[in-house]
Amino acid sequence: MSENKPTVGVIGGGAWGTALAQMLASDGRDVLLWAFEPAVVKAINTQHSNSAYLSGTTLDPAIRATGDLGALADCALLLVVTPAQHMRRVLKQLPHGTTDLVLCCKGIEEATGDLMVDAARAAAPGRPLAVLSGPTFAHEVAAGQPTAVTLACEDHVQWDRIAPQIARPAFRPYFTTDITGAEIGGAVKNVLAIACGVVEGLGLGQNARAALIARGFAEMTRFGLACGAQAETLSGLSGLGDLVLTCSSVSSRNFSLGKALGEGRKAADVLADRTTVAEGAFTAPVLQRVARTRGVAMPIVDTVCALLAGEVAAAEAVAALLARPLTAE
Ligand SMILES: NC(=O)C1=CN([C@@H]2O[C@H](COP(=O)(O)OP(=O)(O)OC[C@H]3O[C@@H](n4cnc5c(N)ncnc54)[C@H](O)[C@@H]3O)[C@@H](O)[C@H]2O)C=CC1
Ligand SMILES: O=C(CO)COP(=O)(O)O
Numbered sequence: 001m002s003e004n005k006p007t008v009g010v011i012g013g014g015a016w017g018t019a020l021a022q023m024l025a026s027d028g029r030d031v032l033l034w035a036f037e038p039a040v041v042k043a044i045n046t047q048h049s050n051s052a053y054l055s056g057t058t059l060d061p062a063i064r065a066t067g068d069l070g071a072l073a074d075c076a077l078l079l080v081v082t083p084a085q086h087m088r089r090v091l092k093q094l095p096h097g098t099t100d101l102v103l104c105c106k107g108i109e110e111a112t113g114d115l116m117v118d119a120a121r122a123a124a125p126g127r128p129l130a131v132l133s134g135p136t137f138a139h140e141v142a143a144g145q146p147t148a149v150t151l152a153c154e155d156h157v158q159w160d161r162i163a164p165q166i167a168r169p170a171f172r173p174y175f176t177t178d179i180t181g182a183e184i185g186g187a188v189k190n191v192l193a194i195a196c197g198v199v200e201g202l203g204l205g206q207n208a209r210a211a212l213i214a215r216g217f218a219e220m221t222r223f224g225l226a227c228g229a230q231a232e233t234l235s236g237l238s239g240l241g242d243l244v245l246t247c248s249s250v251s252s253r254n255f256s257l258g259k260a261l262g263e264g265r266k267a268a269d270v271l272a273d274r275t276t277v278a279e280g281a282f283t284a285p286v287l288q289r290v291a292r293t294r295g296v297a298m299p300i301v302d303t304v305c306a307l308l309a310g311e312v313a314a315a316e317a318v319a320a321l322l323a324r325p326l327t328a329e
Contacts, residue, residue: 005029006076008165011090013040013065015276016104017081018054019138023171024079025060026144032075033065036082036090041065053276057142069093077165079104079132080120083277084187087116091123100162102130102151106186107279113290115183128158131179132166133186133238135245137252141171148172150238152182174237181233184224189243190280191287192216193254194304196247198314200255201262212300213247218329219298223287226294254280258304267308284308299324 005028010021013035021031035041040052044065048058072078073095082090084107091101101124103116112119117129134149141147151166151173153159159175167173176182195216199208217240224234233239246252250259257278260270271281288305291298303321306312312320 006165007032007074009072009075009078010034010081011069011072011078011094012081012083012105013037013044013050013053014081014083015053015138016136017079018044018050018057018059019142020079020081020104021063022057022059022142023144023168024166025062026168029062031060031063032072033063034069034072035065035067036086038067041067054138054142056139070095073097075099077102077162080116081105084108084116084279085110085282088119088123091120094124096124096126098126098128100128100130100158102132102162102166103183104132105279106133106183106190107283108187108286108290110282110286113286113293115180115187117179117183128154129179130154130158130162131182131186131238132173133182133242135237135241137245137249139251144170146170146172148174148237148241150174150176150182150185150233150236152176152179152233152238154179176230176233176236178230178233180227181224181229182238184227184229185220185234185236185239186242187279187283188220188223188287188301189216189239189246190254190278191284191301191304192220192243192280193246193252194258194261194278194280194284194308195300197250197252197255197258197260198262198304198307198318199258200250201259201264202314202318203262204318209247213243216247216300217243219296219300223291223294223296223298226291226296253278257281261307262314264314266310268310280304281308 131152
């Protein structure tokens with residue numbers, strides 16, 4: 001056990017929670033990771049691996065796993081890394097406390113339309129909340145490759161508490177107080193990554209993908225500003241940065257879902273074959289709902305919703321987008 005550095009807790013043993021645990025343990029500190037599946041807990045504690053969600057990485061022995069959320073009570077900081085749709089229920093089971101929660105999941109809650117920060121505030125009242133988001137493929141972070149993120153905090157006091165525990169030579173957080181902006185970038189880019197995957201699956205080329213990224217960013221910005229986000233955050237790491245990453249690589253589960261749709265598969269079939277989460281599939285319908293309520297036009301998001309619901313074939317969906325009336329940029 002490390003003598004000087006307080007133990008950090010990670011809630012969620014998927015690819016991202018496991019990669020964050022590995023990154024956190026890289027400075028010799030103890031990390032306690034809560035995982036949903038007992039088999040994942042066992043594999044981490046006995047084999048130092050999580051082949052179910054992050055294969056190919058030998059985990060630092062300073063990472064211990066538990067299936068008991070109560071065991072995290074003494075951790076100095078808690079990173080919340082469940083899928084967005086499970087977060088509220090998991091946090092409700094966390095013992096009461098005043099330790100900071102750093103929300104690392106990317107999505108909007110389907111049932112309520114809440115951002116993660118609003119769901120977390122209701123589920124774990126009294127805990128200070130921060131958001132960590134940015135262009136961060138889990139396998140690269142686990143391998144110690146250089147990564148920069150937005151760490152959105154309530155204020156400088158919270159940043160001074162959290163940033164030193166999270167920053168590492170190859171993991172660099174940037175400060176903002178725009179928690180809403182950090183959340184919206186991460187949630188919306190997942191839906192747009194599905195659209196870019198469709199373009200890839202249909203073989204429509206690089207011009208089309210660049211157009212989708214730019215027009216998608218315009219949708220993200222319109223929606224974000226309507227929700228009170230700051231433009232600087234949306235054009236930063238957690239917005240444009242993550243949008244570019246996930247719209248450019250089949251390493252993205254959202255992009256690869258879209259690619260399969262472009263190749264003619266049905267969303268339900270693709271998702272049924274997976275144990276990993278493609279958050280955009282859950283966020284798309286609720287994002288569409290909230291955008292309509294706020295009067296924000298999001299034609300690419302509307303198209304992704306229609307595709308996910310099986311209402312339209314990929315080629316027709318693209319044709320309909322291209323046939324929209326000409327307008328100012
Ligand atoms: N994988 C990545 O590169 C990154 C993921 N994220 C975000 O992190 C969040 C978690 O994603 P991943 O770690 O990639 O997950 P994953 O796709 O690797 O694994 C699925 C996770 O869902 C959990 N799960 C399944 N059923 C559950 C239930 N009923 N209750 C609680 N947990 C349950 C599993 O235990 C597992 O941790 C998502 O919001 C994702 O957008 C953010 C940045 C990078
Ligand atoms: O959020 C991510 C990278 O920043 C991971 O993207 P996917 O969930 O699409 O794999």
